[in-house]
Amino acid sequence: MCLAIPAQVREILPDGMARVGLDGVVKEISTALVGDLAVGDYVIVHVGFALSKIDAVEAERTLALLAEAAGAPAEAMA
Amino acid sequence: MCLAIPAQVREILPDGMARVGLDGVVKEISTALVGDLAVGDYVIVHVGFALSKIDAVEAERTLALLAEAAGAPAEAMA
Amino acid sequence: MKHVDEYRDGKLARAIAATIAAEADPTRDYAFMEFCGGHTHAISRYGLEDLLPANVRMIHGPGCPVCVLPIGRVDEAIELAKNPDVTLATYADLMRVPGSRGASLIKAKAAGADIRMVYSTLDAIRIAEERPDRQVVFFAIGFETTTPPSAMAVKLAEARGLTNFSIFCNHVLTPSAIRAILEAPKTGGLPPVRIQGFLGPSHVSAIIGTKPYDTFVAEFAQRIVVSGFEPLDVMQSILMLLRQVNEGRTAVENQYIRAVTPEGNRAAQALVDEVFELRDSFEWRGLGAIPHSALRLRERYATFDAERRFAMTPIVASDNPACECGTILIGAKQPADCRLFGTVCTPETPMGSCMVSSEGACAAHWTYGRFRDRARASAGRAAS
Amino acid sequence: MKHVDEYRDGKLARAIAATIAAEADPTRDYAFMEFCGGHTHAISRYGLEDLLPANVRMIHGPGCPVCVLPIGRVDEAIELAKNPDVTLATYADLMRVPGSRGASLIKAKAAGADIRMVYSTLDAIRIAEERPDRQVVFFAIGFETTTPPSAMAVKLAEARGLTNFSIFCNHVLTPSAIRAILEAPKTGGLPPVRIQGFLGPSHVSAIIGTKPYDTFVAEFAQRIVVSGFEPLDVMQSILMLLRQVNEGRTAVENQYIRAVTPEGNRAAQALVDEVFELRDSFEWRGLGAIPHSALRLRERYATFDAERRFAMTPIVASDNPACECGTILIGAKQPADCRLFGTVCTPETPMGSCMVSSEGACAAHWTYGRFRDRARASAGRAAS
Amino acid sequence: MDVKSGRVDLSHGAGGRASAQLIDEIFRDAFSNAWLDQGNDQAAFDVPLVPGGRMVMATDAHVITPLFFPGGDIGSLAVHGTINDVAVGGAVPLHLAVSFIVEEGFPLADLKRIADSMGRASREAGVPIVTGDTKVVERGKADGVFITTTGIGVLAPGVELSGDRARPGDVVLLSGSIGDHGVAIMASRENLGFETAIVSDSAALHRLTAAMVAAGGTGLKLMRDPTRGGLAATLNEIATQSRVGIRIAEEALPIKAQVVAACELLGLDPLNVANEGKLVAVVEAGAAEAVLAAMRADPLGREAVAIGEVIEDDRSFVQMTTSFGGGRIVDWLTGEQLPRIC
Amino acid sequence: MDVKSGRVDLSHGAGGRASAQLIDEIFRDAFSNAWLDQGNDQAAFDVPLVPGGRMVMATDAHVITPLFFPGGDIGSLAVHGTINDVAVGGAVPLHLAVSFIVEEGFPLADLKRIADSMGRASREAGVPIVTGDTKVVERGKADGVFITTTGIGVLAPGVELSGDRARPGDVVLLSGSIGDHGVAIMASRENLGFETAIVSDSAALHRLTAAMVAAGGTGLKLMRDPTRGGLAATLNEIATQSRVGIRIAEEALPIKAQVVAACELLGLDPLNVANEGKLVAVVEAGAAEAVLAAMRADPLGREAVAIGEVIEDDRSFVQMTTSFGGGRIVDWLTGEQLPRIC
Numbered sequence A, B: 001m002c003l004a005i006p007a008q009v010r011e012i013l014p015d016g017m018a019r020v021g022l023d024g025v026v027k028e029i030s031t032a033l034v035g036d037l038a039v040g041d042y043v044i045v046h047v048g049f050a051l052s053k054i055d056a057v058e059a060e061r062t063l064a065l066l067a068e069a070a071g072a073p074a075e076a077m078a
Numbered sequence C, D: 001m002k003h004v005d006e007y008r009d010g011k012l013a014r015a016i017a018a019t020i021a022a023e024a025d026p027t028r029d030y031a032f033m034e035f036c037g038g039h040t041h042a043i044s045r046y047g048l049e050d051l052l053p054a055n056v057r058m059i060h061g062p063g064c065p066v067c068v069l070p071i072g073r074v075d076e077a078i079e080l081a082k083n084p085d086v087t088l089a090t091y092a093d094l095m096r097v098p099g100s101r102g103a104s105l106i107k108a109k110a111a112g113a114d115i116r117m118v119y120s121t122l123d124a125i126r127i128a129e130e131r132p133d134r135q136v137v138f139f140a141i142g143f144e145t146t147t148p149p150s151a152m153a154v155k156l157a158e159a160r161g162l163t164n165f166s167i168f169c170n171h172v173l174t175p176s177a178i179r180a181i182l183e184a185p186k187t188g189g190l191p192p193v194r195i196q197g198f199l200g201p202s203h204v205s206a207i208i209g210t211k212p213y214d215t216f217v218a219e220f221a222q223r224i225v226v227s228g229f230e231p232l233d234v235m236q237s238i239l240m241l242l243r244q245v246n247e248g249r250t251a252v253e254n255q256y257i258r259a260v261t262p263e264g265n266r267a268a269q270a271l272v273d274e275v276f277e278l279r280d281s282f283e284w285r286g287l288g289a290i291p292h293s294a295l296r297l298r299e300r301y302a303t304f305d306a307e308r309r310f311a312m313t314p315i316v317a318s319d320n321p322a323c324e325c326g327t328i329l330i331g332a333k334q335p336a337d338c339r340l341f342g343t344v345c346t347p348e349t350p351m352g353s354c355m356v357s358s359e360g361a362c363a364a365h366w367t368y369g370r371f372r373d374r375a376r377a378s379a380g381r382a383a384s
Numbered sequence E, F: 001m002d003v004k005s006g007r008v009d010l011s012h013g014a015g016g017r018a019s020a021q022l023i024d025e026i027f028r029d030a031f032s033n034a035w036l037d038q039g040n041d042q043a044a045f046d047v048p049l050v051p052g053g054r055m056v057m058a059t060d061a062h063v064i065t066p067l068f069f070p071g072g073d074i075g076s077l078a079v080h081g082t083i084n085d086v087a088v089g090g091a092v093p094l095h096l097a098v099s100f101i102v103e104e105g106f107p108l109a110d111l112k113r114i115a116d117s118m119g120r121a122s123r124e125a126g127v128p129i130v131t132g133d134t135k136v137v138e139r140g141k142a143d144g145v146f147i148t149t150t151g152i153g154v155l156a157p158g159v160e161l162s163g164d165r166a167r168p169g170d171v172v173l174l175s176g177s178i179g180d181h182g183v184a185i186m187a188s189r190e191n192l193g194f195e196t197a198i199v200s201d202s203a204a205l206h207r208l209t210a211a212m213v214a215a216g217g218t219g220l221k222l223m224r225d226p227t228r229g230g231l232a233a234t235l236n237e238i239a240t241q242s243r244v245g246i247r248i249a250e251e252a253l254p255i256k257a258q259v260v261a262a263c264e265l266l267g268l269d270p271l272n273v274a275n276e277g278k279l280v281a282v283v284e285a286g287a288a289e290a291v292l293a294a295m296r297a298d299p300l301g302r303e304a305v306a307i308g309e310v311i312e313d314d315r316s317f318v319q320m321t322t323s324f325g326g327g328r329i330v331d332w333l334t335g336e337q338l339p340r341i342c
C-alpha cells in the first residue's frame, strides 16, 4: 500500500504547494504536511502530498550499511 | 408555410388527444382546437394539432368543380 | 391519401391548364401573388409554372414565417440560447436561419447552446416538465395557423403550474402583411403594384376564415381566392382569379371550401385572443416595420413571455443592401434579377429573407426553378 | 532517481542474499511477515523469493487497504454512488474491488453512477468547487499514510465553506491490525502464529514513527524491523530480522532511517487527531472485527461525514466461506493451498480479500509468482 | 466555410452540400491522391506485386439512432452498407474489417445481438469479417455503439465503373422503391411520434451488381447506392462528377404510399430520404434493356425501373419532370434533414 | 462475463484480459471464420481472381484523449497505427481507408490540423488514404473526433508470419524503448498533473519490417506492435497463441529514465504502457543476429535488442528474470490502466 516515491523540491509555490522533480518528471504537490522545505530537499510523495523529508545523512548511513551487509559474507566465505 | 395534411381520426384518446392515420402512418395529435370529433372524421394536422375538420360534402363539390374546370375547354376547343 | 391524392392528378392538371390557356386573354399580362409559402412550394414542387401560359405569372409572396423573421430577432434568440440556464426549443425550420455575422441556431448549438428541435409545442412543454432545472423557452414563429398551438402551450403551462416555460413570440398576421404589400408603393416609393389578385392562404384561412379579406376588395379593389395547398387547388384557384380578371370582377372567393368557412375556427380565434394581443408594430424582413402586424403575450400571461422574463433587449440588424427582396415581394423584380442570386446568395448562405427557407421566392427559384434561367435568358437574347 | 536507484542494485542484492544464505541457520525455519502491501509488491516485482534460502519464508500480511475493505463497505459506497445527487470521488485502486453479487464501482459507473477517479484528495475538493450542484463524496481508504491527506481535505473544505463535500471514511490503523494477527490464534481458534518477526511499514511509519511498535516487543516478544519499500531495503531488513532471531533478540529496529523517526510526523498526527477519532470496532476483510482499528470524523466535523450526511445504513456481506484469506494472513496457509485459487478466484473475479489488489497475498502470487507452483508441486512429489 | 474559427455542425454530416464542402476543404487537399480524387464511394486500384490484380476499397462509419429498427440494426446495416459500396464499384466483395467504438455502460446483451446480426449478415452475403478492433469510451463520450466497416473487393478484368462516366444519352436505372430506410428509422425515433409498417430496405446488393456487370458489359457506366442524402444527393453527385445533366421522370419513381404519407407529415421530400438496399445505375442506352432485365431477375431488383436519362448540361442540374408535366430541379438537401413545419 | 445483464465497462477497452474476453464471447463466435481465427492484429488471405495474390487487412479505431500530444496527434497516430498492423503482418502497406466520427461543435481548425497531419503521415509513409467517410454526431455523443483507419497490404510470396508460430528456442527481439507513447499521453492529460519531456514514439514501421522480412527470411516467425496493453499484453498474446512460454530479461529492456519515473509516480508498470512505434519480433535463433543487424540499420530500430527467448510451457506463462536475478510473471493488465495509490 501507500505507493510513495522520493522526489526533489524544485520550486516552492504559494499556498503550501511545491513543484517536485523525479528524473525529469515534474509534478505539483502539497507540502502542507511537512512544514518548511527548501529547493533541493527530497521528500516522499504520496497521493499528491509530501509525507516526510528524506534525511540525506541517514540515507548515506543506510547505503553504508547495505554495503556492509553485502560485503560481510564475502569475507566470511573467503 | 403552415405545412399541414389531412388525416383520418382512428381513435379518440383522453385529454383532447386522438390517433390519426394517413395511409398507414399513425400519429398522436391534439384535437383541442377543433372540438368534437368522431372516428372516421378527417382533420387537417399541423405541428401536432388538428386545425379544422374537412367537410366531406364540400370536398365532393370541389372535385366536381375541378372536373368541370378540366372538362370545359374540351368542349370549348371541340 | 384521401383528400390529397385527388388533388395531385396530373391528367386533370393538364386539362385545367388547357382551360387556363384557353381562357387567358393573349393580349393581357396576368400577375397573381401567392401570398403563402405553401403555395410557392406546390408551384415549385410540381413545376406548375411550366403549365401556365407565358402571360400568366405567379409572384411569390412573403408568406413564409421563417423568411420574414428579421435578423435581429434571430440574433435575440441566439443570445437567449446562449444563456446557460436556457433550453431553447424550436421548430427545425429555424435552425439554419442566419442571424448577423453568419450566426445561426445550428451553429450556436454546435458551440454548446442547449437547443432542441421539436415537432410540436407539446414537445416543448414535455421538456419543461422533464427538466425543472432548466428554463425552457419556445421560440415561436408562424402565421395564424401556428399561433393557436402556441397559445395552447401557454394555457397548458399555466394549468400545470410550470414556472420554467416561456415563449419568445414572433407570431405575425397575414392580413396586415397583405395590406403592407398593397400599400408599399405609396409608403415606400416603390413602383406601382402589378398584382391583379392573390391566392389566399389555406390554413391561415382555416383559422381566421375568409371575412378578413373583404376589406381588400373594398379598399384596394383586389381579388382574393382562398386556395387549398394541393397543386390542383392552386390550378383551380388561378383559373378562378383569371376569370375574375377577365370578367372585371373583384371579389373574395373560396376554393378551399372543404376546410375554410367565412368565420374560420372560432375556438382557435378565442384562444389566441385570450393569450395574445396586438403589437403596435413589428419588423418584417424584406418588408420593413408593419403596424399591428404581430402578436405578443398579454399582461395576464407576462410570466410566460420570454421577452419580459429575460428582459431581452431588441437587436437591430440590417440585410445586405444589395438584396432585392423588397421589390421581389411586391412583384416588381424576379429572383434572377438580383445580382447576388446564386453567387454569394444561396440557400446555404442566404443574404436576404427570400433565400432563407425553400418557400422563399429566391430559394424556391434556386432549389426548384433555376434550370429555366438560361432558357429564359437565351429566349430574351433571341428576342432582343 | 536519487534515493531509489541506489536501492535497486541487483549486484548488491545478490551479495546481501549471499549474506542471508550464509547467516541463515540450516536447522531453522524462518517465517517473517511483511505487513505491508508495498513490501509484498517489492518482493513479487523483483522476485526476491528466489533470492532467499528455502528456509526463509515471507508471509504476505494484510497491509493493503483495498484488500481489507469489507464487501459491505464497498456495497455502501456503490449505494451512495447511485444517489443521483452524488458524485463519488475515489482513488483508482477501488474501482474494480468487488462488492456483493459481482457489483463494483467500475460497473456502477458503467450503469450510470457519477464516479470520478482522482489522484489526490485535492482533486476531489476541486470537483466540489467546480460543481456546487453536486454532492461530492470522497471515498477515503488507507492506512496512516493516506489519512493525513483526507484530514487536509476536510480542513480545506471547511476553510472554503464547501457545503457539498464529504468523506466516506474507511481509514484503518496498522498497529491494531498487527495486534489482531498476533492475537488471532487465541481469539479465533486458529493455529498458533509461526511469525518470528515483522517487516514494519515504510510510509505508515514515516507518519506514526517507530514507537507504536514497542508494545509488540513487550507484550508478544515479537521482532519488528521498519523497512523501506525498495528491494534492497527489504533484503537488508530481512537480514536484520534473521540476525535478531539468530541472536535471540526481540526488538524494534529501524532500517528506514532516512524517512522514519521514532516520533514520526507530528504535524500530520495532530491534523489527523483534530479531524478523526477512533471507532469502537471496525470490520477487516479476512480478519473480522477489530476493536479500535479504524477512524471516523469527529462530531465537530460531522457535516463532512458522508455516513451521517446521507444517513448511510451499514450493509453486512460475507466472503465466500471457502476463502482461506484468514489463515493465509496469519501465515498458516499459502495461496496455492486454497482450492479456489486460480480457478474461480482470480484478480478479475476475486473471491476473497487477498485476491483483490495486486498487493494481496493471493493476487501477488497469481500475478507474479504462480510460475513457481508446478516446480514446487513436482519438488514436493519427488520428495514424497 | 470558416475553417479558422468555425465549428462542425449537424449540417456537415447530412450528406448535402455542407458535407461535400467539409470534405473538399478539409480532407481532399490534405490527403490528395489520384485514388481519392476518383470521388467515388470506393477507391479502385491496381495491386502491385500481383500481376493483373485490381481491387476496390470502401469504408463507412455507422452512427445510427436507434440502433435497432424495423428491418435491421446497426450491425446488419454496417455489413450491408460497406458491401454495397464495394459492389457498386463493380467489384466482388471479398472481406470486411470492423471497428467498434462502444460507450461505457452499453448492455452486453445488445452488443451480442448486434454482433450476431453482423455475423448473420456477413454469412448470408458470403463476405467474412476477417479482422476487427474494439474500443470503449467513457459514458457520455459516444452514443451506444459506433461501427466502422471497411470492405475490399476484386474487380474482374475490364470492369471499370466510376461516377464520372455518365454521358448524354445514357439511361438512369433505379433498383426499387425509395425512402423506405429513412422512414423506418424516423418512425422508430420516439421524438417524432409516428408509426408505420415500413421496414428498412437494408440489404447486400452484390449479387444484384454482379448480375448487372455481367449483363451490361462495357455498357454499364456506373452504379451507386443512394444512402445518406437520398436519391437526390446521388444523382447530383453523378451529374457533378460527370459534368452532365440528368433528367428523371417523377412518375417513374417507385415510392411506397406509406413513405409518401410519412414524408408529407414531416415535410420531407422522399428524394432526400436515405436508402440502404437500393442502387442507381447509369447505362448506355443500348445496354439498358439487358441490364434492366438482369436487375428484375434478382429478388432485390424486382421493381427496377428506368427513371430518366443523362442530358447535356454544363451546370450539372438534375431535373425532374413532375407528374404534372412541369419541370423542377432536384437539389441536394440543404443542411440537416429535419422535420419541417413550413 | 454476464452477457445477459452485464454492461460494457472501461476494463473491456483496456487491452487486458477483459478485452480479450469481450472479443471471445461476443465477436469471435458471431463472426467465426478462418481469417479472424488467425487471431492476429491483421488478417492475411489469398485474393481470388488474382493468381498468386496474397494480402493482409487491418483496422483500428482511435479514440485517444487528448487529441494532440507531444510527438503526434490522433491523425498521425491513426495512420501509423494501421500501417504498423499491416506491416507487422509482413506485408507491404498499400492503401488506407479512413472514417471520421466528429462531434458537433468540434472546431474546424482542429479538424483541419488533424487531416493535415494524417496527410503528412500518409505521404511520408508513402501509403495513400484512398477512400473515406465522415459522420457528425450531436454534441455529447462523441468526444471530439474518433478516427478508424483500415489498411491493406500485399504479401510477397513465401512471407507467412503469425502469432502462433513462436517455438521454444526462438529469440524475442524488441525494436526500442518501451512506454514512451503511453507516458507522453498521460502527461498531456491535465487531471494527472505531471509533466515530462517524453514524446510519443508514434511512427510508421513498414520500412523497418521490410528490412526484417528481407533479413530474416523464413527465420522470421512473427512480428507485433505492443500498443494498448503494452509489451506485457503482446508477449502474453504470442505465448497464448503459440502455446509456449516466454522468458525475458528485465535488464535487457530499454526504458527511458523519465518513463520509469512517471510510472513510479503513477503506480504503473512500464510493461503495461502503450507504444506506437515499436515492435516485437520472434525469430529462429539462427536468424536472430541477421534480423537484429537489419533492425539496427533502420532509424526506428537503432536501439533494437534481444530481450528473451521462447520456452516450453503449456501454461503459456510470460516470465521475467528480474534485475535481481529473481523470477516473476509478466501478466496482462487486470482491468483499466489507472494510476494507483497502493
Ligand code: SF4
Binding pocket: C320, C322, C323, C324, C325, C328, C335, C338, C339, C340, C341, C342, C345, C346, C350, C351, C352, C353, C354, C355, C356, C362
Ligand atoms: S437572391 Fe438573396 S440577396 Fe438577392 S433578392 Fe434574393 S434573397 Fe435577397
Ligand code: SF4
Binding pocket: D320, D322, D323, D324, D325, D328, D335, D338, D339, D340, D341, D342, D345, D346, D350, D351, D352, D353, D354, D355, D356, D362
Ligand atoms: S485464492 Fe481467493 S478465495 Fe482463496 S484464499 Fe485467496 S482470496 Fe481467498
Ligand SMILES: [Mg+2]
Binding pocket: E041, E042, E058, E059, E060, E085, F132, F133
Ligand atoms: Mg463509403
Ligand SMILES: [Mg+2]
Binding pocket: E041, E060, E081, E082, E084, E085, E227
Ligand atoms: Mg455506404
Ligand SMILES: [Mg+2]
Binding pocket: E060, E081, E227, E228
Ligand atoms: Mg451509410
Ligand SMILES: [Mg+2]
Binding pocket: E132, E133, E134, F041, F059, F060, F061
Ligand atoms: Mg486493434
Ligand SMILES: [Mg+2]
Binding pocket: E041, E084, E085, E224, E225, E226, E227
Ligand atoms: Mg455509397
Ligand SMILES: [Mg+2]
Binding pocket: E132, E133, F041, F042, F058, F059, F060, F085
Ligand atoms: Mg488492429
Ligand SMILES: [Mg+2]
Binding pocket: F041, F060, F081, F082, F084, F085, F227
Ligand atoms: Mg494497431
Ligand SMILES: [Mg+2]
Binding pocket: F060, F081, F227, F228
Ligand atoms: Mg492503437
Ligand SMILES: [Mg+2]
Binding pocket: E041, E059, E060, E061, F132, F133, F134
Ligand atoms: Mg460514406
Ligand SMILES: [Mg+2]
Binding pocket: F041, F084, F085, F224, F225, F226, F227
Ligand atoms: Mg497491433
